[in-house]
Amino acid sequence: MDQKLARRRFLKIGGATAAALAGSVTTAGIAWSSPTAPPTRLTDGVFTLGVASGDPLHDRVVIWTRLAGNPLALDGSGGMPSRPVAVSWEVAHDERFTRLVRRGMTMARREDAHTVHVDVGGLEPARWYYYRFRAEGQLSPVGRTRTAPAPGDLPSSWTFSIASCQNYTAGYYTAYQDMLAGNPDLVVHLGDYIYEGGAQGAYWEHMPFRTAQRPAGPTMTLYRRLHWGRLATINMLDTRQYRSDHVPDIEADGPAAWDPDRTMLGTEQMRWLVDDLNTSTSTWNVLAQQVPFFEDPDVGAENDKWDGYRVSRQQLLEVMASGRPRNPLVLSGDIHANRAADLKLDFDDPESVTVGVEFTGTSITSGGQAAATVRHDPDPDNPHFRMAGTGRGHVAITVTPQLARADYRIVDTVRQPTSAARTVTSYVVEEGRAGLAPA
Template sequence: MAVHTLSRRQIFGYGTAGAAALMLGTGAWSTDSAFAAPVLTGNPFSLGVASGDPLPDGVVLWTRLAPDPFAEDGKGGMPATPVRVQYEVAEDERFRHVVRRGSVIATPELAHSVHPEIHGLRPDRVYFYRFRAAGHLSPTGRTRTTPAAGSDPRELTFAFASCQAWQDGYYTAYEHMAAEDLDLVVHLGDYLYEYGVKTNKRGVTTDPKFHTETVGLARYRLQYGLYKAEAPLQQAHANFPWIMTFDDHEVENNWADEISENNESPETFMLRRAAGFQALYEHAPLRRTQLPKGPDVQMYRRLSYGRLADFTMLDTRQYRDDQPCGDGASANCAERLDPDRTLLGARQRDWVLKGFSRSPARWQILGNQAPMGQTDQDPGADTLVWLDPWDGYVAERNRLLAEAGTRGVRNLVVVTGDRHQNYAWDLKRDYADPGSPTVGSEFVGTSVTSGGDGADMTPQGEQFLAANPHMRFFNSQRGYVRVRVDRDRWTSDFRVLPYVTRPGAPVSTRASVVVEDGVPGVQV
């Protein structure tokens, strides 16, 4: 662990008074103080509404007041004063039967975002919500609580997605996702990319303030404003509760704990990480337990869907060792086999393993950021793999997969983003052993836009299928994965688009891949 000349409190930049201002927007503290409603020249709900992390008795709601989300100072066109934001939760879309009503304070310290946590709702129910501030009414959002703890729901339908570089295409995938009949959405990271967007595959001219790389807090806020202004993304957020995590691009490509890809000093990089985490929280439906403390955030967590499924959301960035052998790809990197190397960190790994032992769920779902299964790029004798994902941390992967069997996990299914390609493959206890048993299944979902239009099959895909006998399906188009889970079967529908560099693409199901209850591995 690097020694900092700056404390984490100094990196955070807020003392006790500042922390109190931050907590007002979470609903953790109430206040009877009056706040005069400012006169706003535009719609303060330009970035939409969202809900997230559903529980049997409630959800967290989100909005950010930003009449000018493209304001260069990152303040969204808001005055530097607190603003009261009212919310309502109802059983019907016309709000005739309001079941929860309250208010929270949007503060400039959190870019006038609010995250009220709603409790006392009924399990497995649809609710509608909206906000009101400064005389303006927000769009209506729709959310859903999860089934009661200990219940045995018949089925679960959700979608998972990742990797939505604005500069690489239109968010048409979210138009189609918003029209699905889903219980929730899982987003696996790269919600934001730190790169400038002067050059883009949309073929549009962008304002110069978006051309620089995203580093400081104001610039991260501006980048989120650009992304979240997209109507399809807003609609998908408004229609379903989301369970979110991050990968690397929310801060910087391929960062590892306190180590920057670009060899910045730890102090400089941790300041950037703090800015990236704060901006993420300001723009996502996350609970106050995910409120960052400077460059640190508690993101790994577990949410249950009755006894049918557990979602165990991993954090594969904050606690990892640096990538071995200088990152990149290698066929002869012995360091990747080091038994002491960790991707999760000891504390998170132990938490995951204890969850394996204690959970009564039929389906154990790991929300994972970079592929867990081996991705050999050489059909020959060599094993040529990338070193940033789990292939760079082989011993910990082997231990995790072995422990899943030892601890009685009935059905282990990993859902993953990052790769901009669709895979369905078997998880092996040890990929170096040709006779190693299959212990689980992994579905890697393609990107929403990242990489541009894509293709059904590519030369790289042909290499992967030849080199990886555990891979049963490959596709390189854009889209998302829709999952239907019941007591007997898991079905992943790979929903793909023929193009994203212009709007209006249709969606189709390229393949449906099944996992049977009690039978490890995928069936195409």
């Protein structure tokens, strides 16, 4: 992640739900001509929104930018002309681009909000790369990205951070500075990447991942699967588009919540997930999704969390209990608070078998400034909760063949452009032993 990721301007770029981090920004001045001569000159500073990358496979990664000389233009054009703009791109082993690996050209078009979305293939596994774009003499910042390990490899470790809920009007996104210092392999964003309203079709269709394809119908396929060698399978779920309904909230433990026809993921996505869990050979099986999976009767009426879809959740709990997917690890956000929870086959029975664990991260800024608090084993009505906390920040997670560790990182403030951060608590789960323990 480059140092500009922590700045508020970064927040307008298309997000990466599983974004490979970009590196330090530079403007290495290597001149090479644009493939076409522009009929009219672009305004200066068309790379105001920076660069991003995401969806790493072992041999490829998606790189992204959007041309916008005036990102806040009221007509939604980003200050760009209506004509297409030729954009060249380069990928290299070094940030000075003396060892080029791939290069090419694509067109940024008005109907796509002048975004550039390149699926760069032919890369080496488990390797960092640098990338940049050029448009009519203007050079973008340099981003740093990486590929996933080869399918047969077992990495000694995998580091990533989870983030969610970043409201542009609620504060500075200072948690990203702390992520940069941790040098993670990935950032997994779990939802509410942007709160601003308005028509954003081009924004969503051209985020930096390869499976954002719009099928016939009102939704587009955002769920997908990544592999970190043999160490982990990461199922990125979509719990927003395929829910049975968006009617007013239902009683979380009422009859409607147990309706077998109610589904959180939709039939196709649920089958896709269960089939993988039943056949996975990975050491860790990660479910990265938007909303809390654990039971929380104190929440009350809900229709957008798993408590409102009990039969669907129970189906997944039973798959986890079967032992076929090793070491289930659920990631969630949404509630603007930290949680660490054991996942029970029967949440109503504290003695029920533990089938997996869940790490829930607080918001980046949503809810505004909040004091950091941590309570261990906090709720007698929810004995599966191991920790509940408040504050703003992210969760830094390290996975090895032997254990997974979650460090809950809280920033001191979101009211200033920069902030110190600290770990307020940490939890681990050992391979082959479902259940959380304090680190």
